[in-house]
Amino acid sequence: MRTFAAAFQWQSRAVLARHVRVHLRNWHTVTLPPVCEPLIMLLTFGLGLGSQIGSLRWQDRDLDYMHYLAPGILAYTAFMSSFFQSLFAAFIRMHFQKSWEGQLTTQVRLEHVVWGEAFWAATLATAYAAVVCVVLGAFGLMGQLSLRWEWLPATIPLLFLTSLAFASLGLFFTAILPSIDHMSLPFFLVIMPIGFASSTYFPLPDVAGLREAALFNPLHHLAEGLRFLLLEGRPTLHLAISAGLCLVLLMVLVPVDMRLLRKRVFGDG
Amino acid sequence: MHSAASIPHSTPAGTLLEAVGLEKSLGGKPVVQGIDLAVSAGEVLGLLGPNGAGKTTTLRMCYGYLRADKGTIRIAGHDLTREPDAARRLLGVCTQDDTFDADFTVRGNLLQTGRYFRPRQPDLAERIEAVLDRFGLREFKDQKPDTLSGGYKRRLMIARSVIHRPRVLFLDEPTTGLDPHARVAVWELINGLRAEGLAIVLTTHYMDEAAKLSDRVHVIQGGRVRASGTPAAVLDDVVGEHIVLLSDTSAGTRSVLDWFRARGVRPALVLADWHIPLDAAGLAAFVAAFPGVAYEVRPPTLDDLFLALAAEGKGGDTNGVTKP
Numbered sequence: 001m002r003t004f005a006a007a008f009q010w011q012s013r014a015v016l017a018r019h020v021r022v023h024l025r026n027w028h029t030v031t032l033p034p035v036c037e038p039l040i041m042l043l044t045f046g047l048g049l050g051s052q053i054g055s056l057r058w059q060d061r062d063l064d065y066m067h068y069l070a071p072g073i074l075a076y077t078a079f080m081s082s083f084f085q086s087l088f089a090a091f092i093r094m095h096f097q098k099s100w101e102g103q104l105t106t107q108v109r110l111e112h113v114v115w116g117e118a119f120w121a122a123t124l125a126t127a128y129a130a131v132v133c134v135v136l137g138a139f140g141l142m143g144q145l146s147l148r149w150e151w152l153p154a155t156i157p158l159l160f161l162t163s164l165a166f167a168s169l170g171l172f173f174t175a176i177l178p179s180i181d182h183m184s185l186p187f188f189l190v191i192m193p194i195g196f197a198s199s200t201y202f203p204l205p206d207v208a209g210l211r212e213a214a215l216f217n218p219l220h221h222l223a224e225g226l227r228f229l230l231l232e233g234r235p236t237l238h239l240a241i242s243a244g245l246c247l248v249l250l251m252v253l254v255p256v257d258m259r260l261l262r263k264r265v266f267g268d269g
Numbered sequence: 270m271h272s273a274a275s276i277p278h279s280t281p282a283g284t285l286l287e288a289v290g291l292e293k294s295l296g297g298k299p300v301v302q303g304i305d306l307a308v309s310a311g312e313v314l315g316l317l318g319p320n321g322a323g324k325t326t327t328l329r330m331c332y333g334y335l336r337a338d339k340g341t342i343r344i345a346g347h348d349l350t351r352e353p354d355a356a357r358r359l360l361g362v363c364t365q366d367d368t369f370d371a372d373f374t375v376r377g378n379l380l381q382t383g384r385y386f387r388p389r390q391p392d393l394a395e396r397i398e399a400v401l402d403r404f405g406l407r408e409f410k411d412q413k414p415d416t417l418s419g420g421y422k423r424r425l426m427i428a429r430s431v432i433h434r435p436r437v438l439f440l441d442e443p444t445t446g447l448d449p450h451a452r453v454a455v456w457e458l459i460n461g462l463r464a465e466g467l468a469i470v471l472t473t474h475y476m477d478e479a480a481k482l483s484d485r486v487h488v489i490q491g492g493r494v495r496a497s498g499t500p501a502a503v504l505d506d507v508v509g510e511h512i513v514l515l516s517d518t519s520a521g522t523r524s525v526l527d528w529f530r531a532r533g534v535r536p537a538l539v540l541a542d543w544h545i546p547l548d549a550a551g552l553a554a555f556v557a558a559f560p561g562v563a564y565e566v567r568p569p570t571l572d573d574l575f576l577a578l579a580a581e582g583k584g585g586d587t588n589g590v591t592k593p
Binding site: 097104267 | 296332336357358366368370387
């Protein structure tokens with residue numbers, strides 16, 4: 001219980017506030033990637049590749065690729081940004097900058113540092129996803145995209161929860177990776193499979209076992225749930241399943257993260 | 270939670286740090302095996318010992334970085350385990366490595382550290398200005414810590430550790446790697462903090478530093494306090510009253526060494542000289558037994574303490590070598 005209670009204590013907010021403060025100081029440079037990435041993706045994949053593909057079958061109806069892609073990019077941004085921040089940036093702060101050690105000599109304890117990192121990764125990823133919403137809106141204004149825009153704000157809490165869950169996965173690898181040289185391993189072994197078996201960029205292929213496996217992938221449910229929501233204005237069970245799987249991930253991974261990071265940071269089993 | 274200024278009634282008068290029966294194993298290996306510490310306001314306790322003796326682990330338990338397997342730690346009467354927020358509010362830490370926040374300036378580091386403490390200091394902004402002046406950091410206040418020299422980085426580390434007005438200060442090898450001038454400057458700061466009434470625990474490898482700054486020292490070896498007291502008393506206890514220096518190349522040295530070893534004395538070779546710790550009676554016996562041997566006698570220093578510990582064969586690395 002102490003592990004989860006720490007999420008609501010002032011020290012976790014103080015760590016989160018530190019990250020926000022640093023980020024806001026560099027807002028003019030750090031805002032470029034989240035704006036550019038979805039823009040490039042929508043241009044190259046949505047318009048470029050989409051013009052080659054034409055339409056594809058989704059839920060027994062034809063759907064042009066741009067419309068298939070838009071909700072997927074939203075889900076993928078939350079997932080990827082959160083994981084990257086909680087793995088790479090947190091590892092740098094823990095291992096090289098030693099800012100964790102500095103924080104741990106104050107009233108801040110490890111559980112606060114970990115929650116602060118997780119909340120920050122989720123906050124940043126959600127903010128990036130919000131930027132994607134703006135980019136999607138711009139495509140809508142240009143007549144390239146027609147979504148049920150009124151549902152867009154409702155996606156934010158779900159994107160935050162998904163980001164928080166994948167932040168806990170990122171922190172798991174932060175705890176176990178022996179060095180920064182091994183940083184690409186979780187991307188190839190975990191992130192790419194999760195990302196590709198998720199209906200974000202393309203429908204799941206008919207491969208034995210893949211559809212069954214995707215049932216346990218919160219990203220798959222989020223992408224499909226957002227698609228129903230933003231294309232048809234229909235909240236479906238996918239969103240509830242995604243939220244449930246994310247909660248399970250958090251309940252399981254956060255205590256494991258704490259235990260592993262305690263060993264990593266303090267050398268203490 | 271108690272306010273920073275309140276002290277529970279159970280606290281012995283003047284004692285700000287009280288650690289009893291500390292034990293800690295890391296990776297299954299016992300590192301600290303029953304250490305007691307007590308430090309009063311305005312007192313500096315030096316922790317001495319070879320690498321791996323358990324000094325830093327002891328310190329880390331005392332400031333709550335590591336959990337003690339056994340034992341209790343009280344900071345101004347607050348139990349560190351049961352009242353972590355109250356206890357940690359009253360302690361400041363300067364770690365061995367520079368652990369400032371590289372994303373902030375010097376001033377930003379002080380401000381950010383102040384934000385990691387509750388109750389908040391209503392006068393934090395004024396406190397930062399005062400600390401910048403006190404530690405000679407004003408001209409660097411808008412610079413990133415990485416751009417500072419080693420001496421000023423240490424100043425920032427210590428400044429950061431006292432920004433919230435702690436009552437107990439832990440300094441883990443605060444002058445390691447500094448040039449003599451910078452070391453003296455840090456010593457002056459530490460002396461000033463002692464004069465303000467902080468209870469200070471200091472680990473160091475520099476014997477002159479321990480002797481100059483510490484009111485008492487604990488010599489730690491193998492996770493236990495091997496000797497304790499004023500630096501002079503500890504030397505007397507562990508090393509002896511005199512150090513006899515004998516050239517390794519002198520004629521007759523071999524037989525002198527054999528004579529000492531037969532009496533349980535363990536000489537240590539430092540470069541080309543044998544260092545032999547003796548009490549007054551031992552010195553008299555040596556002089557009587559070897560009237561023709563050339564030797565020097567000097568009072569022991571804390572460096573000899575490390576050599577003596579190494580010669581006991583229990584410590585970690587040492588500058589001295591004990592020949593078979």
